Amino acid sequence: MNTLNRRDALRLLGLSTLGVTALAACAPDASGGAPQGDTAAKAFGFTSWSLNEEAQKAAVQAIVDGYAGSKGVKITTASFPYNEYLNQVTLKLRGGQLTGAIQLDVAWLGALAAMGKLRDLAAPAAKGGYTDVALSSGQSGGKQLGLPWTTGSIGLIANTALLEKAGVDGVPATVEEFEAALKKVAALDGVIPYAAATKAAQLKDILPWMRTFGSPLLDGDTIAVGDEQSVAAVEWYKKLYDAKLIAPDVDRFDARALFAQGKAAFYDDAIIARGVVESQAPDKSLTEKMAPLSRPVLKAGDSPQALLWGHVIAVVEGEGADAAVEFAAHATSDTATVATFFEKVKLPPTTTAGLADPKVSGDAFTTEWTEKITKTATANPFWRYAGYAQIETAIAEQVQAVLVGDSSAKEALAKAAETAKGLQK
Known part of the structure; x- marks a missing residue:
C-alpha cells in the first residue's frame, strides 16, 4: 500500500x-x-x-x-x-x-x-x-x-479495540451516545478518548460539529456563526475539554500520532488516515482495528456531517x-x-x-x-470567498479562547462573525 x-x-x-x-x-x-x-x-x-x-x-x-x-x-x-x-x-x-x-x-x-x-x-x-x-x-x-x-471527506475514525476494552457496545450514533462512549474510554489508563483538534491551526474541525448542532454556518451571504446552534456546539466542545475527554494543544498531526500509538479512541482525519497510521503505528495490525464512522448526530434522523x-x-x-x-x-x-x-x-x-x-x-x-x-x-x-482561510482562522482563534477560558462561546463567536463579515469578498 x-x-x-x-x-x-x-x-x-x-x-x-x-x-x-x-x-x-x-x-x-x-x-x-x-x-x-x-x-x-x-x-x-x-x-x-x-x-x-x-x-x-x-x-x-x-x-x-x-x-x-x-x-x-x-x-x-x-x-x-x-x-x-x-x-x-x-x-x-x-x-x-x-x-x-x-x-x-x-x-x-x-x-x-x-x-x-x-x-x-x-x-x-x-x-x-x-x-x-x-x-x-x-x-x-x-x-x-x-x-x-x-x-x-474528513470524518471520524475509531479504534475498535479500545472501545471494546472500555466496554463500549458498537459505535455511537448520537452526540449523547458519543459522549457516553468517551466517558467509558476515559477510564482506560493513558488514553485520550477523543483526540480532537484544540490548537487554533486546526480548530476549523469545529465546523462540522456546528453543523451537527444545526448551524448552517452561512445563510445565503449572512454569516451564521454565532447563532444559537453554533454557540451550543462550542459550549459542548468546551464541556468535553473541561472533562478531559479531549486534550489541549492537539492538531491533526498530534492526533494521528496518538491514534497510531494506540493512545486515542477517536480522531478526525481523511481517508488517507489508513496509510498514515500504518506508516506510524508500532502495532502493524492497528489498521485492522480502524473503523470509519458517521459523525454522531444530535438526534436520530439527522444527516451525519462531514467535510468534503x-x-x-x-x-x-x-x-x-x-x-x-x-x-x-x-x-x-x-x-x-x-x-x-x-x-x-x-x-x-x-x-x-x-x-x-x-x-x-x-x-x-x-x-x-x-x-x-x-x-x-x-x-x-466559506470556500466561495477568496478570504476563506482568514474566516476559518477567525473562528478557530475565538473557539480556542473559549476552550482556555478567556471568553464565553456567545461572545467569542460574535467576534468571529464580525471579523468574517469583513472578509466576504
Whole structure:
C-alpha cells in the first residue's frame, strides 16, 4: 500500500502553507476579453501538482500518455509543487499564459471561478456517471466548473479495540451516545478518548460539529456563526475539554500520532488516515482495528456531517479547450482508468461504476468510508470567498479562547462573525 508523509497529508487535505496572498489574487478579473486560441485544436496543456509528486507522478503520467496515444492528441504537461501551485496558476491565468485542463483542489474552485475563465462542464458532467457528492465538489456559483477526479471527506475514525476494552457496545450514533462512549474510554489508563483538534491551526474541525448542532454556518451571504446552534456546539466542545475527554494543544498531526500509538479512541482525519497510521503505528495490525464512522448526530434522523475534500479537473477556455474537456472526462470517469488509478494511489474514484469496480469495492476500508462518511459530506460554505482561510482562522482563534477560558462561546463567536463579515469578498 502506498503511504503518505506529512507533506502528502497536508496536500491532500488542502492545508498548504500558501497563506491568503494567492487567494486574494483570485479576486474577479477585470481584464475580461475573449479566450485566446483555437478551442477545437487537438493539442492542449495539462497542469497538475500531482505530476510534481513522487507518489502519484507515474500514475498520472500513464493516464496522460495512454490517452494521447489512443486519441492522437498532443498533451503538453506542466507542474508546480502544491505549496506554490495556486499562486502560479492564478498568475498564469491572469496573464493569459494558461489554457487546457488544470487540476484544482476543491477548496480553490470558487476563488478561481471568479476570474471568469473556466468552461462550464455541465454537459460532460451529466454523462459521466459521477455521484451526487462528487458532482457537488466541482460546482461553484451554480455552474459545474470542475469534473471530480477524486472525492473524499474528513470524518471520524475509531479504534475498535479500545472501545471494546472500555466496554463500549458498537459505535455511537448520537452526540449523547458519543459522549457516553468517551466517558467509558476515559477510564482506560493513558488514553485520550477523543483526540480532537484544540490548537487554533486546526480548530476549523469545529465546523462540522456546528453543523451537527444545526448551524448552517452561512445563510445565503449572512454569516451564521454565532447563532444559537453554533454557540451550543462550542459550549459542548468546551464541556468535553473541561472533562478531559479531549486534550489541549492537539492538531491533526498530534492526533494521528496518538491514534497510531494506540493512545486515542477517536480522531478526525481523511481517508488517507489508513496509510498514515500504518506508516506510524508500532502495532502493524492497528489498521485492522480502524473503523470509519458517521459523525454522531444530535438526534436520530439527522444527516451525519462531514467535510468534503478532493480534487477536480477544470478546463480553461482557449487553445484546445474542446479536446481538454474530453481528456478531463476520460481521466475522471472512464472506469478502467479510475480503477487502475485507485489501485496505484488509493484515492477513491468519483463515479458509481468506478466505486463498484472490484479493484475499489474489494477494498473494505474505502467502501465503508465512502458509505458512512463521504456519502453525506458537504463543502465548506466559506470556500466561495477568496478570504476563506482568514474566516476559518477567525473562528478557530475565538473557539480556542473559549476552550482556555478567556471568553464565553456567545461572545467569542460574535467576534468571529464580525471579523468574517469583513472578509466576504
